[in-house]
Amino acid sequence: MPTHSLDAFTLRSYPLGESDRIVVLFSREKGLGRAVAKGARKSGSSLAGRIEPLVRCRFLLAACRNLDIVSQCETVRTFPALRQDLSRLMQALCLAELTMAALAEGEPHPEAFDRFDEALRSMCRLDPQLVALWYQLKLLDDLGYRPSFDFCVLCGTPIEGESFFSPREGGVVCCRDGLRLSPLVRETLSLLQEAGISELDSLHPEKEVLGDAHRLLGEHIKLRIDARLKASSLLPLLG
Ligand SMILES: [Zn+2]
Structure with a gap:
């Protein structure tokens, strides 16, 4: 053979x-x-x-x-630091599940592969939720599902202050039809969307901001990727 x-x-x-x-x-x-x-x-x-x-x-x-x-x-x-911490491990497994759900078999995605490797390495030392958000945003970008955080997806108006995110429309909207989005969460998502992996070291959003950003992006992903995201359904159990 x-x-x-x-x-x-x-x-x-x-x-x-x-x-x-x-x-x-x-x-x-x-x-x-x-x-x-x-x-x-x-x-x-x-x-x-x-x-x-x-x-x-x-x-x-x-x-x-x-x-x-x-x-x-x-x-x-082997990324031993991932295996020694349940929340890191769960976030990393979620990225694996998302990758399997998002990409078609047999098609090379070298950038996605490099980012997966970088994300796992960074998860060993940085906040795993921060790294997971970064990876999710980049993968969405690759697939053409980039959410808009700076301009209303319906009319193009620049968004400032408190806003609303519409998973259905795929971004922030200036009407009050969607999930409430605080300026801090919106800025964090917008920043992560543009950031390279090395810039994550200098970002330190609060846990609550990351949690909100994660839930919101999760809704966006759910509607776009036919994900059998089994691992992510366990995340709420981890608090
Ligand atoms: Zn608008």
Whole structure:
């Protein structure tokens, strides 16, 4: 069987038969794809720990008629700080779920891959909700679903002070038809939309502002991405 190597994140895995798992991989070269990890459900499998969600590995894949088969894999990065903190881990898993819901399999998205890697690294040391918002906004931009925070989406009027966000219209509106948006939340979202990852270090929005921004953007995402965002439904439990 011909083999090829692939540097990829495991985003999720699920059981296949009694002893195997199917892994959903996200690589710079190929975007989203799936492969079979044979024997990964057996106790003592050397593959099991390496195909955990959010671990980045260099895979050696054997081409097969249906799905490639993982023949070797070597860990590149494990992000231990994510696994030591439940709120970081949940936010990171949400990004993985969102990525799987948003991107089509087999289409390379090198920028999205680089940002996913940067986001996980930044989540290890920065507020995970801040990083998650940044990643979500950039991904929405890629998909053509960029929400407007500075001008009314209906009439183009510049927005100042308290405003309203309409998930249906995809941005702020000057009529009072939508979710109430405080100036601070709006400014934070607008700032994050333009920010590079290195600029996140200098942003320190309050927890409450981030929470509001997260809920609001979540409504926007729900309407646009057919997301089976299972992980995000657990977030409220974390407070
Ligand atoms: Zn308007």
